[in-house]
Amino acid sequence: MAQIKADPNKQSWEEAEFPILCETCLGDNPYLRMTKQSQAKECKVCTRPFTVFRWCPGVGMRFKKTEICQTCSKVKNVCQTCLLDLEFGLPVQVRDTALGLEDNAPRSDVNKEYFAQNMDAHFQNPDNGLGEGGFGKANSAGREMLKKLQRTEPYYKRNRQHICSFFVKGNCTRGAECPYRHEMPQEGELKHQNIKDRYYGTNDPVARKIMAGPKAGARQTGPPEDQSITSLFITGVTEDIKEPDVRGFFYVFGEIKSIVVVHKSKCAFVNFTTRAGAELAFEKSGGGVSLQGVPLRVSWAKSRPVGARTEQKGETGPTPEAVMNALQAGPPPPPGSAGSFTYPSQDPTYQGSTSKHR
Ligand SMILES: [Zn+2]
Ligand SMILES: [Zn+2]
Numbered sequence: 001m002a003q004i005k006a007d008p009n010k011q012s013w014e015e016a017e018f019p020i021l022c023e024t025c026l027g028d029n030p031y032l033r034m035t036k037q038s039q040a041k042e043c044k045v046c047t048r049p050f051t052v053f054r055w056c057p058g059v060g061m062r063f064k065k066t067e068i069c070q071t072c073s074k075v076k077n078v079c080q081t082c083l084l085d086l087e088f089g090l091p092v093q094v095r096d097t098a099l100g101l102e103d104n105a106p107r108s109d110v111n112k113e114y115f116a117q118n119m120d121a122h123f124q125n126p127d128n129g130l131g132e133g134g135f136g137k138a139n140s141a142g143r144e145m146l147k148k149l150q151r152t153e154p155y156y157k158r159n160r161q162h163i164c165s166f167f168v169k170g171n172c173t174r175g176a177e178c179p180y181r182h183e184m185p186q187e188g189e190l191k192h193q194n195i196k197d198r199y200y201g202t203n204d205p206v207a208r209k210i211m212a213g214p215k216a217g218a219r220q221t222g223p224p225e226d227q228s229i230t231s232l233f234i235t236g237v238t239e240d241i242k243e244p245d246v247r248g249f250f251y252v253f254g255e256i257k258s259i260v261v262v263h264k265s266k267c268a269f270v271n272f273t274t275r276a277g278a279e280l281a282f283e284k285s286g287g288g289v290s291l292q293g294v295p296l297r298v299s300w301a302k303s304r305p306v307g308a309r310t311e312q313k314g315e316t317g318p319t320p321e322a323v324m325n326a327l328q329a330g331p332p333p334p335p336g337s338a339g340s341f342t343y344p345s346q347d348p349t350y351q352g353s354t355s356k357h358r
């Protein structure tokens with residue numbers, strides 16, 4: 001749909017008819033109108049001028065605009081606005097790690113522009129041997145993993161208005177009239193996420209959070225070194241499984257200090273008074289048990305990471321430490337916070353995303 005007029009010999013700038021966006025950034029507004037400004041801004045990656053689109057993705061949502069040019073978007077197969085992978089709606093770093101893709105795009109300003117121009121030519125004529133796309137066509141195991149991590153539908157919440165800065169300071173006088181969100185922002189490293197890091201898939205805290213989840217679970221085979229950990233983390237806990245069921249299974253291994261069942265997160269914690277009790281229980285449950293005919297996964301609960309005060313929850317549910325943190329911090333996380341990342345896209349300087357080619 002989009003067209004790029006490019007000629008590596010001359011300098012010709014992008015003239016696009018329609019942006020390359022993920023479903024989330026596009027929004028669910030059936031009467032979508034876009035404004036288009038040719039060469040209105042520099043691409044945040046290659047710094048070449050590009051066509052900037054601006055639109056409102058839905059009722060009550062904030063205006064969004066494209067941030068990177070179409071060539072940069074195609075090179076990485078990412079949304080021009082949120083920079084998430086178009087197929088999986090995941091950060092580049094997550095995708096590239098899962099699929100074993102290597103990033104060979106140049107970083108230096110001089111080479112970047114040259115590279116972008118070459119890629120322009122390439123996208124016009126894909127037979128020139130540069131090897132188009134191939135984002136994960138080959139690596140089926142990696143693709144499976146990404147499918148597990150991806151959202152199944154657009155995540156429009158990410159298009160919401162920004163948080164009202166006056167409200168945060170406690171002095172917004174607009175009350176219900178205020179177009180901005182009246183809620184406290186979540187502090188955390190994600191705020192410091194940088195658009196280029198996201199694009200190149202390096203040092204991306206969102207990616208790190210997502211990848212920490214499943215990997216941490218999969219690698220957990222033995223008891224953790226931290227001897228103060230005496231808790232097991234049970235996942236797959238359905239509504240039918242109550243605290244006494246859990247207790248009924250685990251009490252034989254040692255004295256239980258407490259059991260916390262969090263149906264909302266489909267998980268439970270069994271806290272033993274001794275390490276020996278926890279170790280025996282883990283050993284005997286062999287990483288998995290069946291209660292009321294429901295298969296449950298048993299793993300070690302993790303210690304609370306130093307300095308991690310905010311929980312960011314992934315698609316696959318909260319990580320053990322996130323739930324632990326929530327439990328230790330007192331009241332459970334508010335409804336709706338589970339399964340939502342805080343992207344910088346929810347910050348004033350950024351925009352937002354999920355998946356689909358346009
Ligand atoms: Zn660019
Ligand atoms: Zn306000």
Ligand SMILES: [Zn+2]
Nearest residue numbers: 025079082353
């Ligand atoms: Zn997007």
